[in-house]
Amino acid sequence: MMSRLKDRRSNTSIVRLGDREIIAEGLRLNFWADISHRCMTASWPAFIAGAALVFVIFNTIFGFLYWLGDNPVSNVKHSDYIDYLYFSIETLSTAGYGDMHPQTHYGHFIATVELFTGIFSMSVMTGLIFARFSRPRARLLFVDNPVISTREGKPTLMVRLANERHNVIGNATARLWVIKNIVNRDGEVLRRFSELFLEKSEHPALALTWTLFHVLDDNSPLYGLDAEGMKAASVSLVVVVSGYDVVAAQTIHARKTYDHSKIRFGQRYADILEELDDGRVRIDYGRFHDTLDG
Numbered sequence: 001m002m003s004r005l006k007d008r009r010s011n012t013s014i015v016r017l018g019d020r021e022i023i024a025e026g027l028r029l030n031f032w033a034d035i036s037h038r039c040m041t042a043s044w045p046a047f048i049a050g051a052a053l054v055f056v057i058f059n060t061i062f063g064f065l066y067w068l069g070d071n072p073v074s075n076v077k078h079s080d081y082i083d084y085l086y087f088s089i090e091t092l093s094t095a096g097y098g099d100m101h102p103q104t105h106y107g108h109f110i111a112t113v114e115l116f117t118g119i120f121s122m123s124v125m126t127g128l129i130f131a132r133f134s135r136p137r138a139r140l141l142f143v144d145n146p147v148i149s150t151r152e153g154k155p156t157l158m159v160r161l162a163n164e165r166h167n168v169i170g171n172a173t174a175r176l177w178v179i180k181n182i183v184n185r186d187g188e189v190l191r192r193f194s195e196l197f198l199e200k201s202e203h204p205a206l207a208l209t210w211t212l213f214h215v216l217d218d219n220s221p222l223y224g225l226d227a228e229g230m231k232a233a234s235v236s237l238v239v240v241v242s243g244y245d246v247v248a249a250q251t252i253h254a255r256k257t258y259d260h261s262k263i264r265f266g267q268r269y270a271d272i273l274e275e276l277d278d279g280r281v282r283i284d285y286g287r288f289h290d291t292l293d294g
Helices: 031-041 044-068 081-092 105-134 227-232
Strands: 003-006 012-017 020-025 140-142 147-151 154-163 169-183 189-196 202-206 209-215 236-245 250-259 267-269 273-275 281-283 291-293
Touching (some): 140 250, 154 236, 154 267, 169 209
Antiparallel strands (some): 154 209
């Protein structure tokens, strides 16, 4: 998942891709240039705090404009600013309790501008909230560590995942990529990615768990690499899973990135499935991330 943290230096940001951090410098992006994306990717506390801040700023400004006029609103005692602020809140939110109302042309003009601002801002806020709630999210649990061990007489890379919702993800498709450093003919170190062939890359109905298998044969980009070789090549793995959520009736996507240090050699996953005497299947998620020698 990508997160952006502002550095102290000007025009510098730290982009986090999985476990890797990339320092980006010299890119000047205006805050308002991509405000929709910022609203969609901000955390819920930050999103609510930002919306509340905008609401307070709008009412502060309009309350001040009312206060500048000559009794533009009726039933305001002593022309106190706090009363105009309350009236602004009622107008901006289109509540209109009726105890205070504009009584001059100036008051009606400011109220008209504020009503338009309120309707527009509430429409934008409603759309953003709906978009955030309706955005499809996959609740897929990825294992903490990929493992490499012998399976059916062949060294095999394995990655396990599970559907936390236990609903059906139809036509689930998985793709496994490796990103590593290579040296070209000119001696330059380049970062390249290759797709790893999976024994089974599709699942008709992913509801419980799924283990991905990639055989480390001579056709594999990882062939012959041990832990030191993967470290030297700065190997990273990227798992991408997509499918159709039959409950939400939407296509969902999930991604997980692993650094070479996460790969465990000579290990296999602990069995988490058990068939009970009554025919039911028991899944022990407490052992989902456990690995055993083998």
